[in-house]
Amino acid sequence: MAEASVQTGTTVQAAPRRRVTRGEYVVAFNEETNPDVNVLRFNPTNGQMFDFDAGQFVSVSAVKPDGKRIARDYSIFSPPAFRDGFELCVKRVQGGFMSNYLCDLKKGDKINAIGPMGAFTIRKPLPPEIFFVSTGTGVAPFRAMAETLLSQGVKEQIYLIFGTRHPEDIIYRSYFEELESKYENFHYLPTLSRADDTWKGHRGHVQETLKKYLQDPAQKDIYICGLQIMVDQVKDLAVSSGVSPNHVYYERYD
């Protein structure tokens, strides 16, 4: 199992510990939302959904064709306020087992999972500006965090920088666009590295978009989620631009 990393600061408050539960969950829906990306909803078969904080993950286990049981971690995509179950946003990894196993599940199939786990959660007090920076399915914890903060009516400015290659790879685009039109303090900044001329938004990598917003580094908390190479580059950029390392939090998927 890959290891989750989280940078914790000294001046910030961590979320209270949640009870970790081992449970069986049934697939309520499984939808391919983007090429090679599925959103799945799982409901507990005993009807008892665990409590969690936005940003936490579950560990899903399954038996491979060779008989070996393996476990992989997945950030919870749905916000904690949704009490029927939890959603995951999973990218198929070529040659991988668990990601394809999950994406191939049918409604009614069952899985085993343990959760919630992880300390990649929103730190309080909130600074004036909160940046969520992700690529690919690294957006999963930020869907839960953004919806949670906005529905609580926070007034701080929240920026979501999401990087991918092409417009069709933008995960939950219409959902985040709706959130942006509903809340004036939510700023959605999808950034494409290989868009054609019709794309009017940000171009390049997430680092380039973040750079444009890095004035007043003392005012910001930066949360980063995705593959290690991106996480490390964004972390380095934030710190070299003056953001305190104690205000940079990250979760690495590999």
Ligand SMILES: Cc1cc2nc3c(=O)[nH]c(=O)nc-3n(C[C@H](O)[C@H](O)[C@H](O)COP(=O)(O)OP(=O)(O)OC[C@H]3O[C@@H](n4cnc5c(N)ncnc54)[C@H](O)[C@@H]3O)c2cc1C
């Ligand atoms: C805390 C945590 C949360 C995670 N949350 C999610 C999530 O919400 N959605 C999700 O799709 N994945 C998530 N992952 C990654 C997930 O745990 C698996 O590593 C991934 O699904 C591949 O598993 P696999 O068994 O298919 O392939 P494996 O055989 O385990 O991995 C094959 C290779 O794929 C790489 N890889 C892992 N994740 C990705 C990815 N997203 N894109 C491209 N390459 C990748 C790994 O580095 C590895 O080299 C998370 C990982 C961690 C540690």
